[in-house]
Structure formats: C-alpha cells, structure tokens
Amino acid sequence: VDTSTGGPDTVVWDFGDAPLQAASATLKRATALAVDVTDAGSVDAAMAQARPHGVVHCAGILGRVATAIEHGAADFRRVLEVNLTGSYIVARAAAAEMLKQPRADRSGRIVLMVSIQGKEGMSLASAYSAAKAGVMALAKSMAKELALAINSTAKKTKLGMGRQIRETIAMKKDESEKPLSIRANATASSLQAVVSLKKTPRLGLRHFGAKQD
Numbered sequence: 001v002d003t004s005t006g007g008p009d010t011v012v013w014d015f016g017d018a019p020l021q022a023a024s025a026t027l028k029r030a031t032a033l034a035v036d037v038t039d040a041g042s043v044d045a046a047m048a049q050a051r052p053h054g055v056v057h058c059a060g061i062l063g064r065v066a067t068a069i070e071h072g073a074a075d076f077r078r079v080l081e082v083n084l085t086g087s088y089i090v091a092r093a094a095a096a097e098m099l100k101q102p103r104a105d106r107s108g109r110i111v112l113m114v115s116i117q118g119k120e121g122m123s124l125a126s127a128y129s130a131a132k133a134g135v136m137a138l139a140k141s142m143a144k145e146l147a148l149a150i151n152s153t154a155k156k157t158k159l160g161m162g163r164q165i166r167e168t169i170a171m172k173k174d175e176s177e178k179p180l181s182i183r184a185n186a187t188a189s190s191l192q193a194v195v196s197l198k199k200t201p202r203l204g205l206r207h208f209g210a211k212q213d
Helices: 017-026 040-050 073-098 116-120 126-146 161-174
Strands: 010-014 030-034 052-057 110-114 150-154 203-207
Touching (some): 116 126
Parallel strands (some): 052 203
16 A cells, blocks of 8 residues: 555554664655563554554564474564464553444454464474464454454564574484574564555554564
8 A cells, every 4th residue: 555645644653763763764654663562551652642443463582493302492482472362452452442443334354464483383493383273263252252354464574483493403313413592583474464444533553573682
C-alpha cells in the first residue's frame, strides 16, 4: 500500500531505532514507536494510542540452533517469551481496543505470523517450533472466545530459517564430535503487511520486530 497517495494511517513498532527510521522513510503517513512486545505495559500504552482497526504482528526470533538437549532452559524461555508470550500480549491489547468499538464497526482483523515449523516441527528448532504451535492455538482460542477475526498465517522468506537449520545439520554431520554452539544472528523477518482502514482516525498497526539476541 502506498500511503503517500491516500492509503491508511499506519503505526510501526520495532525494538530498535534503525528499522523504525527505515519504515518511517518508506511510509509517508506512518508513526514509528519503540515498543518491546515482551513488556505488557509498553504494548498496552502504544496500542491505546494507536486505536487500531487492524494489527499485523510479526515480531520473532529463531533463537539458538541446537538440539533440545543442547538448549538451555534460559534459551528456550527467551524464544517463547518473544514469539509466544509476545504474540499473546500484542493480540490481547489489540483485541481489548477493538472490542471498545461498536459491534457494527468491528470489521478489522488481528494477524499473527506463524511458521510451518509450528505445524510440523523441525530438527534443531524445538523452542521455535513449540512457540509457533502455541501461536496457532492462541489465535484459534482468542477468535472463538472474543468473536473477532484473529488469524495466524505463515510466509516463506527468501532465505528462510529452514535453510539455516539445514546448513547447521550438515555442519554437525561434518563435525559430529564437536558440540553444537551456533547461534542465529540474523534479525527476525520483517514481513511487510499493511492493514487497510475504513476511517483514518483509527490506525492500522504494522509491527516488525523484537530485540534479537
């Protein structure tokens, strides 16, 4: 959507300044806010300011590429905190704001980005797979109890986490006696999706990222 020609007002969230500046330069009618999706207070305040008609939430991290045994509990919790709990915090805040609208105006949508790994599981990605499976169930549960349009969807990226994991598996086969200690250092995919609005006072929320360890 080209917002310079009368598209929707948009709010962009990210953890870091550089992605926010880039998004602001691309979207002419965008407001950029620094928000941590793992901080409920931060999300609630930003969501109340946005008064969203629609939300696309795609913050996420891959975490450590390792077997479930080699994962530490702290590594596992961090992935769930960003990917699953963060999705819950954002969806909860968005739904609360959308439910304040008259029933006739509740035509917006909450979209949570997931992955085929949440459905199939993938080697060396137990935390990520578990988190994305949880997001799928979260979307279904919230949609049923709130009667709102809440969806989960997956998008294949050009590089893809699967390729990174496959390369790690091949490396582990070549060095089978060495412990796996590779960390993902690519930032979470910035899946650019904009939700169109019926009225400009309410804002569509485009949400790109969270802190990448």
